[in-house]
Amino acid sequence: MQVVIYGKTIKKPNLEFIQTLFDTLHDRGINVFVYEPYLKLMGDSIKQKKDVGIFEGYLDLKTKDIDFMITLGGDGTILNAISEIRDSGVPVLGINLGRLGFLASIEKSNIESAIDLLTHDRFSLDMRTLLFLETNDKGLFGDYKLALNDFTILKRDTSSMITINTFINGAYLATYWADGIIISTPTGSTGYSLSCGGPIIFPGSGNFVITPVAPHNLNVRPIVISQDSVVSFEVDGRADSFLCTLDSRFETVNHSHQLAIRKNDYQMKLVQLEDKSFLSTIRDKLAWGIDTRN
Numbered sequence: 001m002q003v004v005i006y007g008k009t010i011k012k013p014n015l016e017f018i019q020t021l022f023d024t025l026h027d028r029g030i031n032v033f034v035y036e037p038y039l040k041l042m043g044d045s046i047k048q049k050k051d052v053g054i055f056e057g058y059l060d061l062k063t064k065d066i067d068f069m070i071t072l073g074g075d076g077t078i079l080n081a082i083s084e085i086r087d088s089g090v091p092v093l094g095i096n097l098g099r100l101g102f103l104a105s106i107e108k109s110n111i112e113s114a115i116d117l118l119t120h121d122r123f124s125l126d127m128r129t130l131l132f133l134e135t136n137d138k139g140l141f142g143d144y145k146l147a148l149n150d151f152t153i154l155k156r157d158t159s160s161m162i163t164i165n166t167f168i169n170g171a172y173l174a175t176y177w178a179d180g181i182i183i184s185t186p187t188g189s190t191g192y193s194l195s196c197g198g199p200i201i202f203p204g205s206g207n208f209v210i211t212p213v214a215p216h217n218l219n220v221r222p223i224v225i226s227q228d229s230v231v232s233f234e235v236d237g238r239a240d241s242f243l244c245t246l247d248s249r250f251e252t253v254n255h256s257h258q259l260a261i262r263k264n265d266y267q268m269k270l271v272q273l274e275d276k277s278f279l280s281t282i283r284d285k286l287a288w289g290i291d292t293r294n
Helices: 012-027 036-042 056-065 075-088 108-119 278-286
Strands: 001-006 031-035 052-056 068-073 092-096 123-128 131-135 150-154 162-168 171-178 180-184 207-213 222-225 231-234 241-246 249-254 259-263 268-273
Touching: 001 036, 001 052, 001 075, 012 031, 012 108, 031 036, 036 052, 056 123, 068 075, 075 092, 092 108, 108 249, 108 268, 131 150, 131 249, 162 180, 171 180, 171 207
Parallel strands: 001 031, 001 068, 031 052, 068 092, 092 268
Antiparallel strands: 123 268, 131 259, 150 180, 150 241, 162 171, 162 231, 180 207, 207 222, 231 259, 241 249
């Protein structure tokens, strides 16, 4: 088995857990490659029992026969990792060194048991839908116009609310007078959309969620639509420009930009270990069914 270790930052309190991961992988006879910028961050802080390979990016997944990518961080780390995985089909196992961790659901105290489950094929692959942005500006977001969580259009800074004319498959849906709008996948439904009053959508449900951000009209509510829909927009406002985001990446757009969101042609594979499920994750993370009265 060959795995890639991917991370963005290293905090001193997490060094012992990172060391545990590398020791466990080496003890199980697993070949390890490390994302090059992360390897430089590690420096001499992590001791290797044997040499590790260097992972430079997307093309390496095609040539090095990688079985899994293991991310170290939070959900944001997995969102960043998707840009390196793309259409390679390599599944992701997220180890949570951050806070909430809906996607990175493996707690750092369970690293050894998680690797044992992985090596004994005691896991399933959860297929997660991606969003694809169609636009008349080829330079917008470069050659990677995908999002795992959500796409948003937002007003900039302290400017007044914006007007977003929204269409589904070319048919007029509604005009949102709001601070912005969110188009969320089921994966992203537990993120920004949820904080704005959107529903939680189960992975594999085949839906997207349209959630307005601070709408002027209080009778405007989030709606659930088919993931086979193409959602397009015409944006207006007093400001000359607006923010457009794909997950954590953002660009500035203006009235001349044509923007439409659809389901991407391929999906991301998320590793779900035998003792974990979407149900158990949302119960744990949202403290459902727990009596907090004392």
